[in-house]
Amino acid sequence: MLREKRWLYDAVLILLLFSLAAGSLLFLFPREEGRAVEVRIDGELLQVYALDAEGSYALRGRYGSATLVILDGRASLHEAACPDKLCERRGELSKVGESAVCLPSRIEIRIVGEGEVDGYA
Amino acid sequence: MRNRARMVAFLGMMTAVSLVLSYVEALIPWFPSLPGVKIGLSNLVVLFLLYRSGAASAGTVSLARILLAGILFSGPLSILYSLTGGSFSFLAMLLLKKSKRFSSVGVSAAGGAMHNVGQILVARLVMGSDAVFYYLPHLLFFGTLFGALLGGATAVLLLKYPKQEKV
Numbered sequence: 001m002l003r004e005k006r007w008l009y010d011a012v013l014i015l016l017l018f019s020l021a022a023g024s025l026l027f028l029f030p031r032e033e034g035r036a037v038e039v040r041i042d043g044e045l046l047q048v049y050a051l052d053a054e055g056s057y058a059l060r061g062r063y064g065s066a067t068l069v070i071l072d073g074r075a076s077l078h079e080a081a082c083p084d085k086l087c088e089r090r091g092e093l094s095k096v097g098e099s100a101v102c103l104p105s106r107i108e109i110r111i112v113g114e115g116e117v118d119g120y121a
Numbered sequence: 122m123r124n125r126a127r128m129v130a131f132l133g134m135m136t137a138v139s140l141v142l143s144y145v146e147a148l149i150p151w152f153p154s155l156p157g158v159k160i161g162l163s164n165l166v167v168l169f170l171l172y173r174s175g176a177a178s179a180g181t182v183s184l185a186r187i188l189l190a191g192i193l194f195s196g197p198l199s200i201l202y203s204l205t206g207g208s209f210s211f212l213a214m215l216l217l218k219k220s221k222r223f224s225s226v227g228v229s230a231a232g233g234a235m236h237n238v239g240q241i242l243v244a245r246l247v248m249g250s251d252a253v254f255y256y257l258p259h260l261l262f263f264g265t266l267f268g269a270l271l272g273g274a275t276a277v278l279l280l281k282y283p284k285q286e287k288v
Contacts, residue, residue, distance in 0.1 A: 005222075006222065006224040006227075007226075009223050010230070013217075013227045013230060013231060014227065014265060017230060017231065017234045017265040018262065020261055021257075021259075021261035021262040021265065022258065022262075024254075028258065
């Protein structure tokens, strides 16, 4: 009954259809290059830096501190006053929505895109 | 078929079955998060007919069911969606079946996927916004999945009702 060959074609076809579904997912949600990075300390939006404003910026909160480094259109955290340094290990952020958080210091940086920036530093 | 009256009666019966299936599946509270995801139970009939009675019969029943279901249950807009989805689906299934390389599972899977593609295109026209395409991955996935499952069910049916003079 199960003519082997046909089922192979079926499987290939179905896999193809599924990958089309998955593919369209990637295609539809592209990651957009960010324009600026928001700095939040203790949940509060403190400052927004444009991603072309290269430099090092000291971020100091009640619970700890870190340095925001903007270089080549990418933002990253350094010299964080925390034991695990997870925020530093997060690496460089450049796409809209990406964020890095230093939980002990309660410091967060997040990339935002066009139209979301209401101030430049 | 042996005579016309018998053909008419038979296809009428098939349309009724298809219609009832369509109604029953509308009763299932399915994925309230996403509209348009349906199992496509009524397609079982169309697929079965495609294999046993030929494209003309299957197409007729499909068309009749779409129109009737639209008039009875939904509305003109929904008829547009169903017609587009249904014709895309039917065409795909017909072509795949003709190629003789796929079983009813593959044929139905493609039919299910194409049905949803057709519907998305209509949605794009009606809504005038590209936002509808965000549903594509979801619809494609479930269209294929349910299509394949239906194809399996149809395969069982086809075994139970082997090709003979009946149709």
